[in-house]
Amino acid sequence: MRLTARSPLVTLLALTVAAATGCAPQEEPSAAGTQAGASASACASGGLATETEGKLTVGTDKPAYAPWFQGDDPASGKGFESAVAYAVAKALGYGRSQVVWQTVPFNNSFAPGAKNFDFDLNQVSISDERKRAVDFSSGYYEVRQAVVALKSSPYAGARSAEALKGAKLGAQVGTTSLDTVDGIIKPTRQPAVFQKNDFAKSALRNGQVDAIVVDLPTAFYITSAEVPDAKVVGQFANSSGKAEQFGLVLDKGSALTPCVTRAVDALRADGTLAALEKRWLSDAVDAPVLK
Structure with a gap:
C-alpha cells in the first residue's frame, strides 16, 4: 500500500526527520532518510x-x-x-x-x-x-483509579484514602485497581478480590462490599448505567510522578x-x-x- 502525505506514520516520520536535520520535509525522501522511510512503509504495508x-x-x-x-x-x-x-x-x-x-x-x-x-x-x-x-x-x-460506593454508604462522602481505611473494599485480581487498594488505601480489612469486574459490581450492589476500585471511565459508566444507586466517591492522583497508561x-x-x-x-x-x-x-x- 502506498503511503500518502496524509498518512499519520509518514507525517510523524517527516516531522522527526525535519527536527533532526533542520530541513523542511520533502516529497521524496533524501538518501539519509531512505532507511527510516522504508521502515515506515514496511510498517504500514498490511503485509506484516x-x-x-x-x-x-x-x-x-x-x-x-x-x-x-x-x-x-x-x-x-x-x-x-x-x-x-x-x-x-x-x-x-x-x-x-x-x-x-x-x-x-x-x-x-x-x-x-x-x-x-x-x-x-x-x-x-x-x-x-x-x-x-x-x-x-x-x-x-x-488513566486514574477511582472509588465507587453506594450513595447510602457511610463511605460515599470520603475525601481521603484515610477515610476509606475501615471500608470493605473490592477490586479485580491482577489489576492496578487492586494495587491502589493495597498500596494507597491500605485498608484495615482484607479486601475482596474478584475474577471479573462484573462480580465486583454485583458485590457492591448487594452490599457485600462497601466500595470498589476501578479505573475512572469505568467508574462513571458503572454509576450512570449499571448501578445508578452508586456514585463516584473520588479519584486518586498519580502519586509516583509517572502517569499510569494503558x-x-x-x-x-x-x-x-x-x-x-x-x-x-x-x-x-x-x-x-x-x-x-x-x-x-x-x-x-x-x-x-x-x-
Missing part, C-alpha cells in the same frame, strides 16, 4: 508477519465492557478501545475486514508464554513487572512491537487518540481527588 497471514488478530476479554467497547461487541468499532484497535490496524495497512478478534482473559493477556494474538487491548496498564513477560506499545490512554500488549520480543508503537505514536501526534477519547470517554472528565 502476523498470527494469520493477511489478517490482524486483536485480543480482548469477554465480556467487553463499556465504555471501552459497546454492546459486548469488540468488532463493532464502537467504544474507545474498539475504535483505537481499528485506528491502529488502519495505520498498519489493515482494513476493517482484515481484523480478527480473539477472546483473551485479562490475566492471560500479560502472562508469560506464547500468544494467540498480534496485540491485545483490555485496559492493561504498562508496568515494569508485566514488561518482563510481554511487550507493550507506547501508552494510548492515561498499552497494547504483544508477545515478548514480537517483531510487531516497533510497528505497533510507531502507529500509536502517530495516532497520538495527529490528534486521533484525543478525538477518540473525547468521543467515547467524555463523561470521565471530573471527580474529586482523594488525598
